Amino acid sequence: MTTEKAGSRGRPRSFDKDRAIETGMKLFHARGYDAVGVAELVSELGIKPPSFYAAFGSKAGLLACALERYAAGDANIFGRACAEGGSVATVIHRTLMLAAETYPEKGGVAGCLVLDGARNSSDPEAYQLAKAARTASGEAIRDFIVGEYPARADELADLVTIALAGMSAAARDGAEEAALMAFANKISRAFRREAETI
Template sequence: MQPEKKSRGGRPWSFDRDQAVETAMRLFWRSGYEGVSIGDLTKAIGIAPPSLYSAFGSKEGLYREAIDRYEERYGSIELDFGENPSLADAMRTLLEGAVRSVTHPDREGGCMVSSGMIACHPDHAPLAHDAAARRDALRGRIGTALHPFLDEDTAQRLARHLSAIMQGISIQARDGATPTELQGIVDDVVDGVAARFPA
């Protein structure tokens, strides 16, 4: 691995920092923050603990970079509903995009944000609060996207409902649910909302 930027002490790192973040992201995505040790990280990245601490400050620092990487690359949701969609069309686009994201064969199962840091040791509360804030921000974006179809209060209420569905889809995907099985959830949710809010 070739050196990239310099460490905090001014010496060049003897590893690819970008690849280290990518590797850590995959480990944290697969096993959760508390399921990955410093030893797991250093072994997978191919560095000694002092190099990890020099580059990232701590395991927490590396996790924060890893989850930022995840959101940048995999955390977006489909909010382009096309021309003149119905509310049901918009919801189907959103939920089917979520299913594809959490069951993609080249990725880890589930969503790193939706199912991350749900429960943790009190020492890791700041990371749990950060994960909750990321989920809340996503819910807000969904509510904004639904506002053209509904009044603001109803859009935000439906966004909370859909966020809960998406979290459940993420967890079931981690447990091995297939895209076909998860599609059944999408169909039922869309049918229910279409009946409540007929076009």
């Protein structure tokens, strides 16, 4: 936690960087990166713009922190699925089911921040940050699949990552959990069929 001084008396004003990251993460997730301005962020946090820029450098700097926080938490559905162990097909099925459970709208937030938070951003830095996060996620899935299916890891990973992207977009468009669960089960069966095809 850092402290900034306000006014001539030097009264301390608390600035909680962790809270700022959490706030940014939720706003970017709910409305998309471009729809959230620095003025709104500093107002929400009760700080002045210089404190914001000193902490993050830019709005994109806050996005970088938010993406890191998001990937380290429960939103990392692939990480959660891997933690429970099992075969590749089992973990992929669990990942898809967690996506179906996690992505539908809850409290004004839907979909996946990594997949959709800055997809159409006009800010090149933000776009590249989100793209790098998506790439890292896809590579983690591919690297896991290669342990059992080295010859087909790329195409099987594509099946999963494209399905997750579609589920996130559908959730942001209002798809409910039941529909996403049905889709996730179909993709899981398709994954098993494809994985077993030589």
